[in-house]
Amino acid sequence: QVQLVESGGGLVQAGGSLRLSCAASGIIFSIITMGWYRQAPGKKRELVATITSGGKTNYTDSVKGRFTISRSNAKNTVSLQMNSLKPEDTAVYYCWGTIVNDYWGQGTQVTVSS
Numbered sequence: 001q002v003q004l005v006e007s008g009g010g011l012v013q014a015g016g017s018l019r020l021s022c023a024a025s026g027i028i029f030s031i032i033t034m035g036w037y038r039q040a041p042g043k044k045r046e047l048v049a050t051i052t053s054g055g056k057t058n059y060t061d062s063v064k065g066r067f068t069i070s071r072s073n074a075k076n077t078v079s080l081q082m083n084s085l086k087p088e089d090t091a092v093y094y095c096w097g098t099i100v101n102d103y104w105g106q107g108t109q110v111t112v113s114s
Contacts (some may be wrong), residue, residue, distance in 0.1 A: 002026040002103045004095045009108030012085055016112070020080040022095030022105055030073040032099040036080045038091035038110075045094070049080060062088075085112045 008020040020036065035050035049059045049069040057069050068081040078095065090112050095105035 002097070004097060004103055004105035006093065006095045006105040006108040009093060009110045011111045011113065014085060014087055014112055014114050016085050017081070017083045018085065018110060020082070020093055020095075020108060020110070022078045024076045024078070024095075024097060024103075027097065027099070027103070029076040032097045034069075034071055034078040035096045035098075036069065036078075037094045037096050038089075039094070039107075040088075040091040043091075048093070051078065082110070085110075087112050087114045 003025045005023050006020060008018060010018060012018050031053050033050060033052050036048040037045050038048050039045040047060055048063055049067055051057050051069045051071050059067060066084045071078045089110060091110060092107040093110050094107045097103045
């Protein structure tokens with residue numbers, strides 16, 4: 001059974017930083033694409049960043065230059081370093097993995113105060 005468990009959310013002031021982590025189990029982590037989505041109240045879930053098994057990354061325009069996604073295949077983890085946070089980054093952040101099927105974590109709240 002595949003499990004994705006996020007950690008690291010919280011409350012931070014605008015301009016601050018947070019680091020989200022996601023631990024995966026039940027899957028051959030090294031071969032799957034991983035990523036982070038977020039969903040703000042009243043809005044659709046949106047893709048934030050992805051990283052392939054080979055380490056190729058992709059970011060939505062609004063976080064480019066501020067967020068960095070990384071992975072450790074040895075530890076079965078994917079992380080999202082978020083710097084220069086803005087109030088509009090406030091959302092529930094979900095860890096995501098895909099290979100044939102999509103897998104989701106339970107979500108972690110990130111709140112950025114102005």
